[in-house]
Amino acid sequence: xxxxxxxxQQMLKESAEGxxxxxxxxxxxxxxxxxxxxxxxADNLWLQMTDMGWAAILVPEAYGGLEFGHVGxxxxxxxxxxxxxxxxxxxxxxxxxTAINHSGSDEQKTELLGAIAGGELTTALAVDETIHHAxxxxxxxxxxxxxxxxxxxxxxxxxxxxxxDKLIVAVRTRGQAGDEEGISLVIVDRSAAGVEIxxxxxxxxxxxxxxxxxxxxxxKSALLGEEGAGFHALSATLDAGNAFLAAExxxxxxxxxxxxxxxxKERKQFGVLIGSFQALQHRAAHWWSEIELxxxxxxxxxxxxxxxxxxxxxxxxxxxxxxxxxxxxxTNEAIQMHGGIGxxxxxxxxxYIKRARPAAMLFGDYSYHGDRFAKLSGY
Numbered sequence: 001x002x003x004x005x006x007x008x009q010q011m012l013k014e015s016a017e018g019x020x021x022x023x024x025x026x027x028x029x030x031x032x033x034x035x036x037x038x039x040x041x042a043d044n045l046w047l048q049m050t051d052m053g054w055a056a057i058l059v060p061e062a063y064g065g066l067e068f069g070h071v072g073x074x075x076x077x078x079x080x081x082x083x084x085x086x087x088x089x090x091x092x093x094x095x096x097x098t099a100i101n102h103s104g105s106d107e108q109k110t111e112l113l114g115a116i117a118g119g120e121l122t123t124a125l126a127v128d129e130t131i132h133h134a135x136x137x138x139x140x141x142x143x144x145x146x147x148x149x150x151x152x153x154x155x156x157x158x159x160x161x162x163x164x165d166k167l168i169v170a171v172r173t174r175g176q177a178g179d180e181e182g183i184s185l186v187i188v189d190r191s192a193a194g195v196e197i198x199x200x201x202x203x204x205x206x207x208x209x210x211x212x213x214x215x216x217x218x219x220k221s222a223l224l225g226e227e228g229a230g231f232h233a234l235s236a237t238l239d240a241g242n243a244f245l246a247a248e249x250x251x252x253x254x255x256x257x258x259x260x261x262x263x264x265k266e267r268k269q270f271g272v273l274i275g276s277f278q279a280l281q282h283r284a285a286h287w288w289s290e291i292e293l294x295x296x297x298x299x300x301x302x303x304x305x306x307x308x309x310x311x312x313x314x315x316x317x318x319x320x321x322x323x324x325x326x327x328x329x330x331t332n333e334a335i336q337m338h339g340g341i342g343x344x345x346x347x348x349x350x351x352y353i354k355r356a357r358p359a360a361m362l363f364g365d366y367s368y369h370g371d372r373f374a375k376l377s378g379y
Contacts, residue, residue, distance in 0.1 A: 001303050003296045005071060012068070013075035015052075017082075023048060024085040026348045032086065033205040039163045040207035041086040050119030055093040060101065063113040070240065070305040074247040074298065081251020084355050086206055088122045090244060091160040096123030098240040099168050103185055103225030103233035112166075112187075124164035124190075125237060126155035126211060133364040135170070135234060136178055140213065142171035142186055144227075148219040149173075149186060151194075154212045159362065161209030162199040164190055169213070173228050180231040185224040192216055204355040239316045242363050243301045246319040249359055250298050253291050253323070253330035256352050260284070260334045267339075280337060287333055290326045297322050314376045321369035324360040331356045 005013065024045055032040055049055065057073045059065020073094065080089065093116065100112050115121035127135055140153025151171060161167065167188045175182030188195065194216035200208045225233055261284065264275030274280060301319035304312035331353035335342035342349050360366065 001307070003299050003303075005075065005299070008068075009072050009075055012072050013079065016054075016076040016079040019048075019052065020079050020083045020085050024080075024083050024087075026084050026351055029084050029086060029205060029351060038199070038207075040160075040205060041088070045085075046087050046089075047119060049087055049089060050117075054089060055119055056117035058093060058097045058101070059113045059117045060109075063109050064117045065097075065113065066117075070243065070302040071299065074244065074302040077244045077247040078251040078254075078298075081248035081355075082255040084252075084351055088160055088164070090241070090248075091124050091164060092116055092122045094244050095125040095159075095237055095241050096166075096168060099123075099125060099185060099224065099233055099237040102236050103230060108187075108221075108224065121166065122160065122164045123166045123168055124158050124160045124209075125241070126158045126161065126167050126169045127234070127238070127363075128156055129154060130156065133362075133368055135238060136180055136183075136231070138170050138172050138183055139177040140169070140171050142173050142184060142218075144173065148217065148222060151186065151188065151213040151216040151218065154210065156210045157200075157362070158209045158211055160207050161211055162190075162197050163207055166190065167195075167211070168224070170230065170234055175228075182228045183231045183234060184227050185230040185233060186218055187222045187224060188213070188216060188218055192218070202358060204358045206355075206358070235313070238363050239313050240305060242320040242369070243298070243305060243316045245359050245362060246294075246298050246301065246316075246323040249323040249327035249356060250291070250294050252352050252356050252359075253294060253326050256330045256334035256349065257284075257287055257291060259349060260337050263338055274337075283333060283337070287330060290329060294323055294326050314373060317364075317369040317373040317376065320364065321366050321373060324366040324369070327356040327360060 053066055054076055056065040057068045061067045097113060097116055100109060104112065112121065129138065129140060142149040142151050167190055169186050169188050171184050171186050172182055173184045194214040196212040196214065198210045200210060202208055264280060265273060267274045297319045301315040304315040334349050335353060338347065338349055341347050
C-alpha cells in the first residue's frame with residue numbers, strides 16, 4: 001500500500017487540527033496543571049471529542065462504532081501531539097477498545113464497546129508491575145473460585161488509572177512470571193472493594209496511578225476471553241498503544257520543529273537572524289529529514305495494523321523505537337535553539353520535552369523495542 005493517506009483520512013486530519021487548535025491548545029494543558037486537575041483533562045473536552053465520533057473510530061460498526069481504522073485514528077493522535085492534548089482517547093478509545101475487540105465475547109463487546117463509542121464509559125489498561133515494561137513478567141494473581149476470581153497484586157504507571165470507570169487488568173491465572181501462557185485479562189470496577197488507587201503526579205501533567213488489589217472479588221463474566229490465553233490480546237493491545245504513542249511523538253516532533261523554525265526566523269543575535277547561522281541550518285536540516293522518515297515509519301505501522309499484516313508487531317517496534325529517538329532529538333534541539341527562554345515556563349516549548357519523555361517510556365522505550373525488533377527478526 002502506498003505511504004499516503006486517502007481523502008477521507010486527510011479530511012479527518014484537518015478537522016482534528018482545527019478542533020484541537022481551538023479547544024485544546026497548550027494553554028488548556030497549562031490550565032489543568034495550574035488547577036491541579038484530578039483527571040488531568042477537562043470533562044467537557046472529552047464530551048466534545050466523543051460527540052465528534054472520535055471514541056468510536058476503532059469500534060466495529062456492528063457494536064455502534066465507525067470502524068474507520070488505525071490510520072484514521074492516527075491522524076487525530078498526531079494532531080493531539082502537536083497540541084499536547086490530554087484526554088481518555090488513548091486509554092479508552094485505543095487501548096480499551098483494542099483489548100475488548102480482540103478478546104471480548106459478543107455480549108461484552110455489545111455492552112462495553114457501545115458505551116465507549118457513546119462516551120459513557122472510560123477504561124484504563126493495567127499491565128506493568130515495575131518501572132520497566134515487561135508484559136510477560138506478570139505476577140499479580142487471579143485465583144478462581146465458585147463465584148469467579150480473587151485478585152491480589154499491584155500495578156504501576158497506569159494511564160488514567162485514577163479516573164477510568166473500568167480497569168482492564170493483566171493477571172496470572174497459572175504458570176510463573178515470564179511465561180506467556182497463563183496470562184488473562186480481567187475487567188475490574190475502579191470502585192470495587194479492595195482496589196486502592198494512588199494518583200501519581202508526573203512531569204507531563206497527565207493522570208497516572210499506582211494500583212493495589214487486595215482480595216478483589218470479580219465474577220466469572222469479568223474475564224475477557226479464554227482463561228490463561230490472554231497474552232495474544234494483550235500483545236495486540238500493546239502494539240496498538242505503541243503505534244499511537246509513536247504517532248503522538250511524531251506530532252510533538254513536527255510541532256517543535258515548526259515552532260523552532262519560526263523562532264530562527266525572528267530571533268536576532270549579533271545583529272543578524274540566528275536562522276542565518278550555518279551551524280543551526282545544518283542541525284535544522286537533519287531534524288527535518290528525520291521527521292520525514294518518521295512520517296513513513298508511523299504510517300506503515302498503522303497500515304500494518306489495519307491490514308492485519310503478519311509483521312505488524314515488528315513494524316510497530318520499528319516505529320516506536322525510531323520515534324523515541326527522534327522525539328528526543330526534536331525536543332532537545334528545540335530547547336537548545338530557543339536558548340535560555342526555552343527553559344522557562346513562559347514559553348510553551350518546554351512542555352513538549354516533558355510529554356515526550358513519558359510517552360517514550362510508556363510500554364517500552366528505545367532499548368526495549370530495539371531488542372524486541374531484533375528478537376522478532378530472528379536475532
